[in-house]
Structure formats: C-alpha cells, structure tokens
Amino acid sequence: MRVSILASGSSGNITLLETERTRLLVDAGLGKRETLARLAAAGRTVEQLDGILITHEHTDHCNGLPQMLGLWKAPLYVTEPTMDAMQRMLPVTFGKRLKRVETIQPGQHFAVGDIDVHAFAIPHDAADPIGFTFRSNGAKMAMVTDLGYMPELVKVHLRAADCLVLESNHDLDMLKVGPYPWVVKQRVLSRTGHLSNHAVSEYLSDREFEVLKLLAAGKSVSDIGEQISLSASTVSTYRARILTKMNLKTNADLTLYSVEHKLI
Numbered sequence: 001m002r003v004s005i006l007a008s009g010s011s012g013n014i015t016l017l018e019t020e021r022t023r024l025l026v027d028a029g030l031g032k033r034e035t036l037a038r039l040a041a042a043g044r045t046v047e048q049l050d051g052i053l054i055t056h057e058h059t060d061h062c063n064g065l066p067q068m069l070g071l072w073k074a075p076l077y078v079t080e081p082t083m084d085a086m087q088r089m090l091p092v093t094f095g096k097r098l099k100r101v102e103t104i105q106p107g108q109h110f111a112v113g114d115i116d117v118h119a120f121a122i123p124h125d126a127a128d129p130i131g132f133t134f135r136s137n138g139a140k141m142a143m144v145t146d147l148g149y150m151p152e153l154v155k156v157h158l159r160a161a162d163c164l165v166l167e168s169n170h171d172l173d174m175l176k177v178g179p180y181p182w183v184v185k186q187r188v189l190s191r192t193g194h195l196s197n198h199a200v201s202e203y204l205s206d207r208e209f210e211v212l213k214l215l216a217a218g219k220s221v222s223d224i225g226e227q228i229s230l231s232a233s234t235v236s237t238y239r240a241r242i243l244t245k246m247n248l249k250t251n252a253d254l255t256l257y258s259v260e261h262k263l264i
C-alpha cells in the first residue's frame, strides 16, 4: 500500500491510498485545478480512481466535490447523515452531478478492489464523522483526521496498523493565547473538536512505554507484537527509537537501566 497526503489542514484535506490494483481517495477538500495538479504530482489521473471516501461534511473535507463530480466516474462512499448534510451545505451542482453513491455505515466492512475498508465512528462535531482502516496484502493502514479525543474504541481500531495517519491539530498554549475568537477556541478544545499535539504525543508515548516495559521484561519483538496488537515491524521501530533515545545498545542494557531507574 502507498499513502500520499495530497492536502492536509484547514484549507483542504485529500489523501490518496493505492495498491497495485486499486486507488482510493479519502476526502475531497480542494478545488478542481488543485486536486488534478496534486493527483498528477503523485503520478495519477482522475480516471484511475476506484472510489472516493468522505469522512465528514466539513468544507475542508468535501468542498471539491461539486466540481470534481463532473470528472469522476468512481463511486462516492459516504454515510447517509453525511450525505444529507453535504446536500444541505454544498451548491446544487453537487446533487445534480451525483452519479454513483455507495451508502456506508460506521462499523461496516466493505471491499473496493483488493482493499478491505472498515469505517468506524469517531468523536467530532459533524453529522456522522468516521475514520477508516484499510487492509490489503497483509498490511494495515489506519486513518483518523478531525478527532475530538482518543476514545478506547478508536485506539482498538488503530492497533496493529503498519501505517497510521492521525491528526495532531494544535499546541494547547498557542491556541489559548492565539488570535482566534473564543467560540473557535472552545470548539477546537472540546471533546468533539480536534486533538492537541499533547494528546497525540501522549497516545503515541503510551504505546512506546508499553513496548519499553515488555522489552525490559525480556520479551521478544514478536511476542510483544502479539501481546499488545502491534505489528512486529512497529515494535522494532519503537525498540530502535527507545534504545536511541536512552543511548543504549541492547535489550539487556535496557533491562538494567529500567531496573536502576525504577521504570518497571
């Protein structure tokens, strides 16, 4: 699987996900010219797309649809509440140009070509916001943008992903003193707003610390992977990072250090 972030941020979000046989676009937050240019930069054309998935109706995720639907033949995968919300918000050309729509639901698995897609509900202030996991040829990719906080259930979906695309939206202190109106600050900080850099780093360091404790206890990379549902390659990456950070060379060094510093 290959993942290309074609656009990310409040002015537009588009992600391209590909296998040798299948190409999916997640969200369509940019206008026609930019979308085509960025697809071309990734070596792709609109005709090569097999599906367009929409996470939620906020304009930075679906603004490009009315224009792009004139060019796309691939079906649009979207939940019913998100579709209703988009029809209310987007220009009438959106409804007129709609051709193939596949209605999906959070909790549902479906296949597009050789990619198995799983949609799941996430907390965000939209009609029916969803995240996705994608599986193909034994690899798993997880994608969650626009997320208010990290519920246990979302963590379960992200487990054992070989690649994770996760929003990290703002620095808490910068947001608090920043020039935004109070309502915007409140919205971003709420449980249905956006994840802070701090929340993301806590989530990631939790996993790293779990790996550290198990390595220090003498477990092998594959045993750890099985125990905490991470792929072996992810555990190896964590292991390398932990050893580099702590300036250690072997697992035995790590055990010694962890005992000395009462980490385990």
Ligand SMILES: [Zn+2]
Pocket: 056, 058, 124, 126, 146
């Ligand atoms: Zn949003």
